[in-house]
Amino acid sequence: MTQLSRNILLFGAMAGLLAFVGFLQSWNVAFSLLNLCLISAVMALGVNIQWGYAGLFNVGIMGFAALGGLAGVLISSQPVPAALEAGGVGIVGGIIAGLATIVAGIFTWRRTAHMGRRRYWLTAFAVAVGYMIMRMIIDPAVAAIEAVEPAKTGYLGGLGLPIMFSWVVGGGFAAIAAWIVGRISLGLRSDYLAIATLGISEIIIYFLKFEDWLTRGVKNVTGLPRPVPYEVDLNESLAFREFVTGYGFEVVDASSLLVKICYAILFALVLLSILWLSETALRSPWGRMMRAIRDNEVSANAMGKNVTKQHLLVFVLGSAVIGIAGAMLTTLDGQFTPTAYQPLRFTFLIWVMVIIGGSGNNWGAILGGFIVWFFWIEAEPISHAVVDFVTSGLAEDNIVRVQLLTNAAHMRLLTMGAVLLLVLRFSPRGLIPETRR
Amino acid sequence: MDALNALVVLTNFVVVPGLAYGSQLALGALGVTLVYSVLRFSNFAHGETMAAGAMIVVLVTWGLQGLGVSLGPLPTALLALPIGIAGAVLLCLLTDKFVYRYYREQRASPVIYLIVSVGVMFVYNGIVRVIIGPNDQLFLDGQRFILKARAFKQMTGLNEGLAIKTSQVVTVVTAFAVVALVFWFLNKTRTGKSMRAFSDNEDLALLSGINPDRVVMITWILVGAVATIAGTLYGLDKSFKPFVYLQLLLPIFAAAIVGGVGNPLGAIAGGFVIAFSELFITFAYKKIVMYMGPEGYVPDGLVQLLSTDYKFAVSFLILVIVLLVKPTGIFSGKSI
Numbered sequence: 001m002t003q004l005s006r007n008i009l010l011f012g013a014m015a016g017l018l019a020f021v022g023f024l025q026s027w028n029v030a031f032s033l034l035n036l037c038l039i040s041a042v043m044a045l046g047v048n049i050q051w052g053y054a055g056l057f058n059v060g061i062m063g064f065a066a067l068g069g070l071a072g073v074l075i076s077s078q079p080v081p082a083a084l085e086a087g088g089v090g091i092v093g094g095i096i097a098g099l100a101t102i103v104a105g106i107f108t109w110r111r112t113a114h115m116g117r118r119r120y121w122l123t124a125f126a127v128a129v130g131y132m133i134m135r136m137i138i139d140p141a142v143a144a145i146e147a148v149e150p151a152k153t154g155y156l157g158g159l160g161l162p163i164m165f166s167w168v169v170g171g172g173f174a175a176i177a178a179w180i181v182g183r184i185s186l187g188l189r190s191d192y193l194a195i196a197t198l199g200i201s202e203i204i205i206y207f208l209k210f211e212d213w214l215t216r217g218v219k220n221v222t223g224l225p226r227p228v229p230y231e232v233d234l235n236e237s238l239a240f241r242e243f244v245t246g247y248g249f250e251v252v253d254a255s256s257l258l259v260k261i262c263y264a265i266l267f268a269l270v271l272l273s274i275l276w277l278s279e280t281a282l283r284s285p286w287g288r289m290m291r292a293i294r295d296n297e298v299s300a301n302a303m304g305k306n307v308t309k310q311h312l313l314v315f316v317l318g319s320a321v322i323g324i325a326g327a328m329l330t331t332l333d334g335q336f337t338p339t340a341y342q343p344l345r346f347t348f349l350i351w352v353m354v355i356i357g358g359s360g361n362n363w364g365a366i367l368g369g370f371i372v373w374f375f376w377i378e379a380e381p382i383s384h385a386v387v388d389f390v391t392s393g394l395a396e397d398n399i400v401r402v403q404l405l406t407n408a409a410h411m412r413l414l415t416m417g418a419v420l421l422l423v424l425r426f427s428p429r430g431l432i433p434e435t436r437r
Numbered sequence: 438m439d440a441l442n443a444l445v446v447l448t449n450f451v452v453v454p455g456l457a458y459g460s461q462l463a464l465g466a467l468g469v470t471l472v473y474s475v476l477r478f479s480n481f482a483h484g485e486t487m488a489a490g491a492m493i494v495v496l497v498t499w500g501l502q503g504l505g506v507s508l509g510p511l512p513t514a515l516l517a518l519p520i521g522i523a524g525a526v527l528l529c530l531l532t533d534k535f536v537y538r539y540y541r542e543q544r545a546s547p548v549i550y551l552i553v554s555v556g557v558m559f560v561y562n563g564i565v566r567v568i569i570g571p572n573d574q575l576f577l578d579g580q581r582f583i584l585k586a587r588a589f590k591q592m593t594g595l596n597e598g599l600a601i602k603t604s605q606v607v608t609v610v611t612a613f614a615v616v617a618l619v620f621w622f623l624n625k626t627r628t629g630k631s632m633r634a635f636s637d638n639e640d641l642a643l644l645s646g647i648n649p650d651r652v653v654m655i656t657w658i659l660v661g662a663v664a665t666i667a668g669t670l671y672g673l674d675k676s677f678k679p680f681v682y683l684q685l686l687l688p689i690f691a692a693a694i695v696g697g698v699g700n701p702l703g704a705i706a707g708g709f710v711i712a713f714s715e716l717f718i719t720f721a722y723k724k725i726v727m728y729m730g731p732e733g734y735v736p737d738g739l740v741q742l743l744s745t746d747y748k749f750a751v752s753f754l755i756l757v758i759v760l761l762v763k764p765t766g767i768f769s770g771k772s773i
Contacts, residue, residue, distance in 0.1 A: 055548060057548050057551050057552065059481075059555070131742075139738070184757055184760050184761060185760055188760060188764050189547075189698075189764075190546075190547055190548050190551075191478070191479040191547060191548070191551055192694075192760060192764070194479065194481075194548075194551055195479065195687075195690045195691075195694070195756070196753075196756065196757070196760070198686070198687055198690075199687050199691075199749075199752070199753035199756060199757075200753065202684070202687060202749050202750075202753070203747070203749065203750045203753055206746060206747060206749065206750065207747075209746075210744065210746045210747070348555065348559055351552070351555070355552070406570065407566055407567045407568070407570050407571075410562075410563050410566035410567050410571070411563065411567060412563075413559050413562055413563040413566065414559070414560055414562075414563025414564060414567065415563070416559060417556050417557070417558070417559030417560035417561075417562070417563055418556075418560055420552075420555075420556040420559070421536060421553065421556040421557070421560065424549075424552065424553060424556065425536075425539060
């Protein structure tokens with residue numbers, strides 16, 4: 001069987017699985033699965049750019065995705081003029097002071113190279129003074145903003161623009177964060193990047209959770225506008241009702257199905273364009289250079305390629321794609337819930353997608369995204385059934401049985417970990433291996 | 438008098454907790470550093486190894502408590518510790534046999550090890566949660582305080598109290614003993630010396646007839662023991678919750694890197710550096726300002742450099758500074 005027919009078979013099987021869910025459960029469930037599969041596939045593409053093209057290990061995927069979500073809030077939620085009036089100036093002043101602090105720190109550090117040990121103290125002093133000034137400006141502003149109708153707003157709000165803009169902005173946010181992390185940790189030991197991304201993603205998520213003036217924190221931002229029609233409007237529209245009843249559908253089912261299909265089309269468009277861009281990049285001289293760097297850094301360096309610079313570029317690009325996916329996720333949910341970004345759990349899921357699908361192959365990453373998300377969702381009922389069966393010999397109230405049944409949900413993590421280890425060991429090239437060019 | 442009161446506040450909220458937390462981080466970082474120096478990868482599964490070892494200790498402690506065994510004022514968990522260590526060591530050795538050994542024979546690149554260790558982390562994570570569940574588990578017993586705040590106030594006549602928990606003293610003493618033992622082992626015994634030789638120069642060590650499999654085995658035994666002790670001490674001091682061990686990973690890595698990865702002494706120093714910076718930066722200095730500042734002046738806020746919510750940001754900040762200024766760490770560990 002050739003590689004191509006094998007791939008078609010694999011994707012066909014995936015489509016079959018989704019169709020199976022559609023016939024067996026409902027098409028609504030199938031399409032909500034499909035939408036999340038599409039988003040997962042975009043994230044997997046981003047990780048594949050980092051890992052597959054360059055061998056960079058990013059443990060902070062959820063952090064970058066959360067930044068995309070933040071963009072969703074900042075772009076599309078309604079502005080809160082009262083809050084802006086109360087603390088807008090203070091926030092801007094604080095941000096300027098913060099940036100000035102960083103500049104002052106760098107300036108002092110660069111200018112005091114000859115001073116020996118005093119250099120550390122002077123730099124620390126400059127940063128500390130700047131930080132205190134920033135806090136003095138920003139703290140009252142934050143308090144003022146959070147006091148504006150805390151139950152309804154209590155945050156700055158956004159720009160009130162269509163949420164689709166946030167997909168681009170979210171990518172930008174993630175790219176900026178990635179640039180900072182990459183600039184610090186690339187060019188050093190390879191595992192420093194992994195540890196640094198672990199750190200930054202934790203901090204981003206804590207920041208989004210606790211800075212109420214920006215994101216409402218754990219109070220969540222809900223009711224973000226949609227790029228597609230609302231079910232309620234469809235249900236009330238006479239033309240739509242006549243149209244679907246003409247084909248013998250229930251109006252309520254049909255409207256929610258239509259909304260999901262609209263989302264699926266939008267997401268598929270994004271997925272396909274990113275896929276096209278990265279395939280083109282892979283075939284270009286730049287892609288050839290990236291593969292050369294990945295396969296042998298030393299000789300690529302000897303050929304005059306700046307390895308660290310290219311790594312930084314690829315890390316930023318990959319993170320931007322993850323940020324776009326994060327913004328898409330917020331768009332689909334219509335709300336921003338910082339607590340939903342569990343740092344390592346979902347990061348890990350994306351990793352499993354890339355490895356199973358076939359690292360270095362974009363089609364593989366997409367297939368991995370679909371398969372892993374599908375089974376992640378469907379694994380809960382399956383694992384429950386398995387535990388129930390295994391312990392069926394024990395009495396109903398046996399402590400071991402009760403314990404295992406209540407914790408069966410965690411079997412998913414264990415299974416995914418085991419699957420990752422098995423694939424890495426026995427089939428490290430994945431379902432759709434990288435093509436040798 | 439005011440100065441004394443301020444000092445007591447600082448001791449109570451920073452120095453004593455810092456010593457305990459620092460010991461826990463130091464032990465954790467020691468484990469990471471040992472894996473790094475012999476097996477040459479950053480072990481992301483270390484936090485979960487701590488959780489797994491501590492979990493066995495918790496289960497055995499419950500069993501002992503059920504039998505009515507106790508250590509008097511000391512926590513019963515100390516009795517359960519050897520069984521926990523045995524369990525964690527077994528887990529590490531099995532993992533090595535079935536997972537890591539293959540990649541060692543392949544001479545895989547460090548980043549592959551990294552991914553593999555993340556996979557191992559999730560398997561451990563799953564095992565722990567399936568067995569004991571994701572919730573808080575209490576297993577501390579015995580006397581809670583060695584010195585109570587009120588007793589201290591009566592004793593000294595100061596306004597501020599100083600409380601010392603039994604778990605804090607147990608932590609510091611145990612950590613000190615373990616570190617002393619590990620250093621004695623590494624520096625004085627033949628096996629320890631062969632481990633250091635292997636870590637310094639693998640090829641030369643092989644040439645002088647050191648058995649690599651044995652070195653690796655001893656390393657995992659040490660790592661399993663140190664991880665279980667660190668995990669149990671943390672659980673005694675705060676509480677046992679599987680999720681926290683995931684969060685501890687960042688401070689532990691930061692501690693190992695600050696001290697210099699691969700350098701055991703550095704790991705100890707790094708643990709205390711991270712713990713004390715975290716506490717000093719997130720400490721609310723309001724009371725100190727009240728005592729030391731001008732008479733009758735009460736500051737508006739808490740006078741906190743960074744809110745406690747961001748304590749993990751401190752480890753990251755220190756990590757960033759070290760990476761920017763001196764990537765090899767204070768004690769110059771391995772940089773490749």
